[in-house]
Amino acid sequence: MLEKVRYEGAYPTREKADEAVRLVLSGLGRQLTGDERVDLAARLPWEAARGLTAQIPDTRQLTGWAFVKDLAARTNASLATTRWDTGSVFAAVAAHAGPDLLTRILHQLPTGYALLFGRAELTQAA
Template sequence: MITDAHVPLTQHQPRSKTYEQMLERVRYEGTYPTRERAEEVVHEVLAGLGRQLTGDERVDLARCLPLEAARVLTAQVPDTRPLTGKDFIHDLATRSGASLATTRWDTGAVLATVAAHAGTGLTSRILHQLPTGWALLFGQAELTPTA
């Protein structure tokens, strides 16, 4: 439960311990040289995910994340056209100016950490809501039904 929802996040507020732990995990997963770089990547990817995720899954994911991360996710207005995993990477690469390979790496580092916060049940619900190609971004196998 978010208890300080009425307190605006400013650069002067200390970050929560759980957010620091999240950044440290992303830094480790992505082998980033600094925590600041990990935070940039977290902001880019969570903002992108916030433009794709809607409904209960969006709300439930925000509840699982540290407050600072939840604010990045929920500050975005969802797009009217959901993107496949591949298109999501292209969109983030275009917005950030990074290469597709770097964007894929960054996305994997962040979404693996997001999946750890969300747990398997919520991650599965999120993946069922999103178009194809997202499971690998979350570090999971893409399972397709057989005919």
């Protein structure tokens, strides 16, 4: 998984890719609950699963953009860098999750996450 993130994000070192993975998975761990959290952890490599499940889910769910802003604030990084990190890590997460689990995850999370995972944001017509 780390090599996929390094490749997708064009990180110069494994350490930079690892920092991105830890940051984004800890943030996702604060947002994801229930069976989707358990099922995703079971499909991720052990270290990644541990980073996801070590976090206590937050009582307030963040939209996709608020998620990026929260991560940026926690690390004093730019929004652009944090958005890049998030997309790079979520691409690897999506590959491990598979399309069915990813769809379930996206149904649980607020709007804005589909784009972060590289999917179109689908909304229901009124």
